[in-house]
Amino acid sequence: MAIEDPASWLTDVPEIVRCIYRHVEYINTASARRSLDSLILCLANQRPREVASTLLQMWPSSDSAALAMWETMFSQKQTMENVLRETLGVLQEQKLRGLPGFIPEDNCIPHLALLAHPDVGEDDLEALRHLQRLLKHPNRVTYSVVLSALLPASETPVTARKLPVLLPGIIQGLHVARADTKMKALLLIGNVMDHVKRKQASSIALQVAGDILPLFNDECSQLQELSICLYNKVMQAVLWYHKRQLKKVVQRGLLPLFFHLSDQTQSVAKASLEALVTAADFLKQGKLKHLAQTEQTWKIAEYLLVQDKGKVEKYLQQSLPYLQHTQVALREAAVRFIGLAAQHCKDQSEMKIHEICSILRPLQNDEEESVVSLATQTIFILTRPREQLTSSWCRRALCCCLS
Template sequence: MAERPPSVPRLAWVAWEEEEKGTEDAPAWQPDEVEEVQLLQADPDWNLPEEQEHAQALFHSSAQKFWESLEPSEREDATIAAVEGMADSDSYDAEACAAMLDVLVESDASRLQHVPSIVRCIYRWLVSNTHVSAEHRLDNSLLELTHAHPHDVAVTLLRCAPSCDRAAATMWRVMVSGRSTAEQVLRELVCVLEDWPLHSTCTSDGDSADVFALAATRVLQEILRLPRRPRRLNVLFPRIFLALLCQIFFATKQMPEEVDTFWRGCQQEGCPPTNPSRFAMLTVKALLCRLDYDDMVFEVECKRGWDTLLSAETHHCAMGLLARQVCGISRRLCYRIAGHLVKLLRRKKQLWEVPAMAFLVELLVYPNVRRWGDNILQLVPTYLQSKCRVMRRLVLRGLLALCKTPLMVRRGSRLKACWQRGAGLIDLLMDADGEVVGMSLSVLSKVLRATGIPIGSPITLQLADRLRPLFDSDTNHVQLLSMHLFRDVMEFVVEEGKKPLKQHVRRSLIPLLCHLHDENQHVAEASRETLLQAIKFLKNRKLQQLLEREQTWVVGKYLLAEYSSRVDEYLQQCVLYLQSPQASMREAAIMVLGLAGRHVAHQQVKLQVIYKALQSTTKDVSDSVSSLASQTLFLLRAAERDPPSRFRLQVLQERFRRAWRRRPSLWDIGFLCCWSSVQS
């Protein structure tokens, strides 16, 4: 028996062999008869007997000669034309169509550009076929075609039936049931899911019509209803999970008109959810339950996380909740999801960066997830400059988490280079959000301590300029962190940067001196430590000894004497501290003003500034503050009015020192009687 030529389909060859047993001479088919078959099938008046006769001619005695007489490029064209012509007619032979489709799929000469046409033919065959028993007649052909051309098959079917009707659902179930096609099909669906609202792609026939992401979601929901879990679904879970969460977020926004039209069509097909966001959320639940994560679904439900997920304003909060639940499932799963999140954030998908970052930050609780640290650091410069306050907080939380792992500590130079290259951390110290400022200080301090590498002069000067105003922050946490970081800056500055930094250090002396009397003991202690480091940095041995002995009064006296050229600047700083909400801080400012009065005794303009400031403080709500201000004002004016023989400088200083020490009980001892007489 002759061997089947490679160009002849298997079914056609078998039919020909059977025919050859009964007859030796078969009429030869000529190429021009191809046109006759196509014309007849395109004719709406073509009757059923003629249709069946010509359709079955391809599979009987003359099949071999017919195929051999055609060019390879014409063979599939003729068969597809026959199938499409039969499908368009009012009545046709379903078995003949199925046989033709089998031939097309099994043919070694099948060309790629015909795949979309074959898929459409299979779909139309299923739509027209009302016999459930014959529903799986073309399963093997569909699986073979999908295995060879998964992209063309999946995308074409999404275009044919975006709402996933009965026929399309049958085809999808067949494709994901195959051992070799399930993962291929799921990967194609994921590519569509990840693009909202439309996935732009092109099939081999040149069709570039966009595919709806919601259409892929509809298909996925149908697949998740199968009795058996599709193969490799757990491998693709991170991508599918995140793509669906992304859809929920975008569906809460105003939908494009074409998406709204598509969704109305889905509802006409019987899709129950009232809106796309809820539909995507139900698909997420189905996905989790299909992978036996029912407990996670229940826990999120108890915390009303699913409802929170449906609001664009609270979506990022729900993402954090979901991430914490995922952390309880598997560390390996967290690592895989984090990897996909990093890829998504690199794509800079508009609007969805905040939810994605919220999920990623929660996963950083695990050290294995922090292995993505280098990739995350590459994202920091972009997202740290975001105008969104929530995004800035999330990025800073992520940086703080990365600072906790030994790996990042060993690679601390990368963290340091991150903010030295302008990642925006220093600029955030001027942010109006106190929490953002606090986290920025923490990151800067941890990075500086982790690396121990000296920092250059431009960075130290910029930091010093930003840190000094934070000493007076309304938040104690920010005060503490700013003082500690200022101390670290003085410690880690490079040698050539010390001289320009001294100007900033001298400006910080009065604020630090006043904060020695802060009501918060932690802030007062931090101020003392930072002031001591500043005096060491300035190499002032005498002031260092006085501060170590905690002789605050004498420290202020010698500080003004040592830096008398900066008295004007110190006066301005002290006047500002008279507005401090803390009485102890206002008292400290009065003390410095009294000491400064000695150095400007012959400068009436500056003395008047001091008098005016003290006079306004004599009516302070605190008795101790008002009494100290009155006494200081009296002593300064007395020293200015009386001759030096009567009020020597040492006597004035001693009286002022006693007034400072006894300031809580000045009113009780009637110390201001003389001042009252002067006033009268």
């Protein structure tokens, strides 16, 4: 009723805001929470100044209830812009009237309001310092609120160029955030790289490259695609004198990118292919680049295993998590790769082959018949008596049954 007739119902805004504040953390059912969020957005759209003023007056430093209300208001760009504009107005009014506590020490909202409006003068430097401190050890909600406000601001070159100082905290927060918040962080980092000078973009690339890799295997396909695309941008942004520092990270990314060539989400597979071409170019591996450009998937696997025998054991270890992947295609790819890698191990002892087969045996109970078949055939080939097989025969057999 309040949403349908706000003029009649939403009269005492401060009292309504305080009531929501007292109860927001106790409303957990999805339908009730959607209704409450709609009410908060309605209030923010109808009376943004009163909502902002009330929350600023009563918000302690780390209050999750108030943070949840700000986060809801920030879920819609236009609402967020209006609320932050009114927040800034309230703060400037307090300052003119000489009221104490112009910007509360641990309250990120006033600092976000300052940054969201680049015409405020030198105050944004103080805002950056406070946000930098808050981002060193942020809780999830604070991190999400900050990113919700900064992401639209980062699309403006003037604001984006101020944000590199905040990136260490934003990158650190990637390890604890929800998938949707991680996506905001990656988009923000990409925006900043687009708007700063090439030398600074190269430095940012070094900061973020290693933290992007784990996101390739996130459950959210949108986050996977976004992380791979940013990784591609990172490799292209690095200047020649930084390339040596990034080389090991790029090498670590080769196998995950190879596996995601088989990803069932076509946009992820496409992004992986493009990033693999860039990685091959970065590492000056012309043959790998050609194999990627011509999409010769299993020749890529052979190339990786032959190119550096010393990395075969690392590749084996790196491939193990893909045996448990939710996608059938990636489990199949992992079985295929491990079967081929077994033939390139320096250690060809019976014990080593037994160890590799023991890794594959649980896949013989997989719910997908194709995975069971691949695992069974691979184990059969690998456990053939050594004297009956030549290495080349075994590889041909593996390539035949696993292709």
